[in-house]
Amino acid sequence: MLKKTSEVVQAAGLGPLIVSIFTKLGVLVPPWLMLGFLFGFSALSHALWGSSPAVSWAAMAGTFATVILSGLTWLVSHARGPIGRIHSTLSTACGCLWFTIATITGVTAKGTFFFWFFGGVTLALGWNIRAVIRTGHHGQDGGRGHGDALKELFDRSKENFGLKGAEVKTKEVTEHKIKAVLELPPGEKTAGDVVKRTEYIESGMHLPPGSVSVNGDENDAARAHFTITDPRVMKKPIAWPGPSAPGESIALPLRLGIYQDSEIVWHPILGHHTQIMGTTGSGKSIGGCWNYLGETISRKDVAVFAIDTSKGEQTLGPLKPGLHRLETTKAGAVKFLRALHAEIPKRTQWLTEHGYTKWVEGCGLLYWVIHIEEAAKFWGNLSSKDEDLALEVMKELRSAGGSINNSLQRSTHTEMPTLARGQHKAFMCFGVAKEEDAEYGLSDAQQDAEARPHLFKQPGMAYLDHPHQDGTHLGMPLRTWDWALGCPEGAPESVRDQAAVQTMTDYAVQYPAQAKPMDEFTARLAAFPASQHAPALPVTGRPEALPTPAAHDLDVVNVEPEDDGDDLGELLAQAAELIITTQHASSAMLSRKLRLPHAAAVQLLEALEMKGVVGPQPAEATEPREVLVDAEDAETVIEGLREDGHPIAEYLRTDDPDPEVVAGPYDEIREPTLAEDTFNTLTSEQAAERKAAKLPPEQARALVYAWIHQRSQTKPVFNASDSELKEVRTRAGMTSRGWIYKVLSDLVARGVLAEDKDGPTALYTIVDLEPLNEVLTPA
Missing domain, CATH: 3.30.980 (Threonyl-tRNA Synthetase; Chain A, domain 2)
Structure with a gap:
C-alpha cells in the first residue's frame, strides 16, 4: 500500500514527499538506542549509589520516579488508542523499575542482566512492530494516521x-x-x-x-x-471501446467516457432532458452528439430523431443510417416539431389504455430521443407559435416516453428560451471560453462543487451531472471517447477527423433504423416509407397486443381544430403549405390531407383567397382553384399567415378588454365613439396616414421595453389592454392587438414577464429586467 501511495503521489508531482515517507524507517532504531542508554545509565547509577547507605535513598528515588513517570505517560498518551496507551505506559514502568533494580544490584547481576536482555529486546521489538504496522496502514493506530x-x-x-x-x-x-x-x-x-x-x-x-x-x-x-x-x-485521447450494450434496452445507462479517476462515465437517460454546452473547438459535437447517439442507436427499443439547421449533415451525416429522421432545414424541422406535438397525446393515451403510467422497457413503444444540434439556431428560427409548441413538447415528452438533447455553444436566454432551459435535468458542459460562461453550462450542484470547465485545454473534456449522479464525480472532469480509431498519436487534426468520420460511418450502418420494429406513432414520424418498416414491437408488459399500424401518407397532417383563433391560424398555415408545395388547391385535397369536414375545407380556401394565396372558385365547382404563390415563396407566405392568423383570429385570441360590458337582443345599436372604436374602423385616407406614421418594428418594440422599465417602478402588474400600454401602441403606430400580444409573449418566454391566465383577462407581472438591458433603447 505504501508503494502504491508513493507512486500516485509522485505522479501528482510530489517527489519530495517520497523521501519523507521512507525516512520513517528511522522509527525502528530509537527503541534499541534507548535499550543501550538504559544499560549504561544504570551501570553509572550503581557505581555512584549502589553501596550503603546511599543505596537505600537510591531505591526510594527510583521507586518514586517509576510511579511518577508511569502515571505521566498514561496521562499524556490519552490521544492514542487503548493498545498504544497501555504499551507506552508499560514500557515506561518496566524501564524505570529495571533501572531501580540495576542501581541496587548492578547491571551484571545474573537476574538483572537476564531481564534486561529478554525484557528489553521484547519491548524494543514491540515498538518496531507497531512502527511497521503504522507505516503500512494509513490512518490506522487509533485514527492518528501516522505514516499517512x-x-x-x-x-x-x-x-x-x-x-x-x-x-x-x-x-x-x-x-x-x-x-x-x-x-x-x-x-x-x-x-x-x-x-x-x-x-x-x-x-x-x-x-x-x-x-x-x-x-x-x-x-x-x-x-x-x-x-x-x-x-x-x-491529456491523451481515449479510444472508443465500442457500444456498451448492443441489442439491449435503452433503459440501461449509456457509456460515454472515462472520469479523471479512471472510472467509467455512465448516464441513464430515461425520464429527463439533457443540455450539452461547449465553446467552439471543445469537442462538443463528437464528444456529446456522437457518444450519446452512438450508444443510443445500438439499443433495440429506441428511435432517434435529429435536427441540425445550422451545419446540415456535417455532424449528423455519418449517423444517418441509424436515425429514424434527420432534418437539416427550418421548414423540415418545424414540420417534424408539429407532427411530434400531435403524436404525444395519442401516445400517452395509448400508454394509459395499456395500463402504464410511463414508458417502461417492454411496453411496446420505442423510446424517443430527439437530438437538436446547434440548438440556438433551431430555437431562434421558431415563430412564437412554434416556440410554444416546442415548449409543450419538452414538458410532455417525458410522460410519453422520450428525452431531448439540446446541444449549443452558450445557453443564455438569448440563445434558448428560459422555460426550455429550465426543463433540463442533466447537464454536460465541455470547455468554455471564459470563467463567467461556465454558469450557463453547469448545474447548480456542479457550480457549488467548483467545477472549472474554463481550465479545459483538450477537446472532449467535460463535466456531467444527471439525476443519478454520485457526489464523488459531480465536480470531477471526464473525457469522452475518441472515435479516430487506428489514427497514430500526433497525427494532424484533419487526418484524425477523417478517421473519426470513417469509424462512425462504418459503425452506424450496423444498426439501421429501418431494421428496428416500430410502433404506429414512431412509424408516422419516421422519414422512410411505411412499406420499409420492420414488424411492430411486441407488448411484453401487458397481454394486449399492439394494434397493427395502418398505412398513412407521409404528408398527411393530423390537425384537430379547436375554436380559438390560434388554432385557426395554424390550420390556415398548414393548408397554405399543402397548396403551395403541391400547386394544387381543392377542397377535396384539403379535406383528405387535413382530415377536415368538406365545409371546413371550403372555408379555408375562401380565407386563403382573401389572403391572396389562391384565386376565386372556377365556374365548375369540381375544378381546383388557381394557386397564386410560387413554391419558392412558400416559406415567406406561410410564416406570414402563421403570424397574422385567420382573418378573425386576432380578435378571437385577444382577451375581452371589458368583460362587464354586455348587450341584450333588444338593446339599441348605436355607432361607437372614437374612443370605443378599438377595431380602428378608418377611412382610406386615415388608414394611409396611420401607415405612414408607423414606426419600424425595432423602434416600436423599444417603446414597449422602455415603458415596461418605467412601469416596474410603480405598478408591475398590467394587462394587454392597459391604457398606458395603448398609448405606447398608438405612438408606435401599431394598432393591432395581435402585435402587442406577440411582443408580450416574447417577453414572457425571455423571463422578463410572468403570465397569469387564471382570470377573465391575462395578467402580466414584471419579474426580471435584466434581459432587456442589452436591447433597451430610451424612448
Whole structure:
C-alpha cells in the first residue's frame, strides 16, 4: 500500500514527499538506542549509589520516579488508542523499575542482566512492530494516521489555505486515485468552505490544477469526502471501446467516457432532458452528439430523431443510417416539431389504455430521443407559435416516453428560451471560453462543487451531472471517447477527423433504423416509407397486443381544430403549405390531407383567397382553384399567415378588454365613439396616414421595453389592454392587438414577464429586467 501511495503521489508531482515517507524507517532504531542508554545509565547509577547507605535513598528515588513517570505517560498518551496507551505506559514502568533494580544490584547481576536482555529486546521489538504496522496502514493506530502520506502533506500546508484544525484520513489508495475523509472542526468549517478553497488546497499541496475534488457528507456537515486524482491522465485521447450494450434496452445507462479517476462515465437517460454546452473547438459535437447517439442507436427499443439547421449533415451525416429522421432545414424541422406535438397525446393515451403510467422497457413503444444540434439556431428560427409548441413538447415528452438533447455553444436566454432551459435535468458542459460562461453550462450542484470547465485545454473534456449522479464525480472532469480509431498519436487534426468520420460511418450502418420494429406513432414520424418498416414491437408488459399500424401518407397532417383563433391560424398555415408545395388547391385535397369536414375545407380556401394565396372558385365547382404563390415563396407566405392568423383570429385570441360590458337582443345599436372604436374602423385616407406614421418594428418594440422599465417602478402588474400600454401602441403606430400580444409573449418566454391566465383577462407581472438591458433603447 505504501508503494502504491508513493507512486500516485509522485505522479501528482510530489517527489519530495517520497523521501519523507521512507525516512520513517528511522522509527525502528530509537527503541534499541534507548535499550543501550538504559544499560549504561544504570551501570553509572550503581557505581555512584549502589553501596550503603546511599543505596537505600537510591531505591526510594527510583521507586518514586517509576510511579511518577508511569502515571505521566498514561496521562499524556490519552490521544492514542487503548493498545498504544497501555504499551507506552508499560514500557515506561518496566524501564524505570529495571533501572531501580540495576542501581541496587548492578547491571551484571545474573537476574538483572537476564531481564534486561529478554525484557528489553521484547519491548524494543514491540515498538518496531507497531512502527511497521503504522507505516503500512494509513490512518490506522487509533485514527492518528501516522505514516499517512496524504495526511502529512495536508498537515504541512493546511494553515496556509485556511483549514486549521481539519484532519485528513486516507481511506482508499488505488492506482489512479486517493480517497480520504476530511474531518472539519465542528462549528467552524463546513464542506462548502472546503469546496471554495479547492484551488488554494491544490496550490498549498503543490498539485496540478484540477487534482482535488471535494463533496460533502450527507450524514455529517462537519465531514467531507476528499479525492485526489491526476488531471494529466486526461491529456491523451481515449479510444472508443465500442457500444456498451448492443441489442439491449435503452433503459440501461449509456457509456460515454472515462472520469479523471479512471472510472467509467455512465448516464441513464430515461425520464429527463439533457443540455450539452461547449465553446467552439471543445469537442462538443463528437464528444456529446456522437457518444450519446452512438450508444443510443445500438439499443433495440429506441428511435432517434435529429435536427441540425445550422451545419446540415456535417455532424449528423455519418449517423444517418441509424436515425429514424434527420432534418437539416427550418421548414423540415418545424414540420417534424408539429407532427411530434400531435403524436404525444395519442401516445400517452395509448400508454394509459395499456395500463402504464410511463414508458417502461417492454411496453411496446420505442423510446424517443430527439437530438437538436446547434440548438440556438433551431430555437431562434421558431415563430412564437412554434416556440410554444416546442415548449409543450419538452414538458410532455417525458410522460410519453422520450428525452431531448439540446446541444449549443452558450445557453443564455438569448440563445434558448428560459422555460426550455429550465426543463433540463442533466447537464454536460465541455470547455468554455471564459470563467463567467461556465454558469450557463453547469448545474447548480456542479457550480457549488467548483467545477472549472474554463481550465479545459483538450477537446472532449467535460463535466456531467444527471439525476443519478454520485457526489464523488459531480465536480470531477471526464473525457469522452475518441472515435479516430487506428489514427497514430500526433497525427494532424484533419487526418484524425477523417478517421473519426470513417469509424462512425462504418459503425452506424450496423444498426439501421429501418431494421428496428416500430410502433404506429414512431412509424408516422419516421422519414422512410411505411412499406420499409420492420414488424411492430411486441407488448411484453401487458397481454394486449399492439394494434397493427395502418398505412398513412407521409404528408398527411393530423390537425384537430379547436375554436380559438390560434388554432385557426395554424390550420390556415398548414393548408397554405399543402397548396403551395403541391400547386394544387381543392377542397377535396384539403379535406383528405387535413382530415377536415368538406365545409371546413371550403372555408379555408375562401380565407386563403382573401389572403391572396389562391384565386376565386372556377365556374365548375369540381375544378381546383388557381394557386397564386410560387413554391419558392412558400416559406415567406406561410410564416406570414402563421403570424397574422385567420382573418378573425386576432380578435378571437385577444382577451375581452371589458368583460362587464354586455348587450341584450333588444338593446339599441348605436355607432361607437372614437374612443370605443378599438377595431380602428378608418377611412382610406386615415388608414394611409396611420401607415405612414408607423414606426419600424425595432423602434416600436423599444417603446414597449422602455415603458415596461418605467412601469416596474410603480405598478408591475398590467394587462394587454392597459391604457398606458395603448398609448405606447398608438405612438408606435401599431394598432393591432395581435402585435402587442406577440411582443408580450416574447417577453414572457425571455423571463422578463410572468403570465397569469387564471382570470377573465391575462395578467402580466414584471419579474426580471435584466434581459432587456442589452436591447433597451430610451424612448
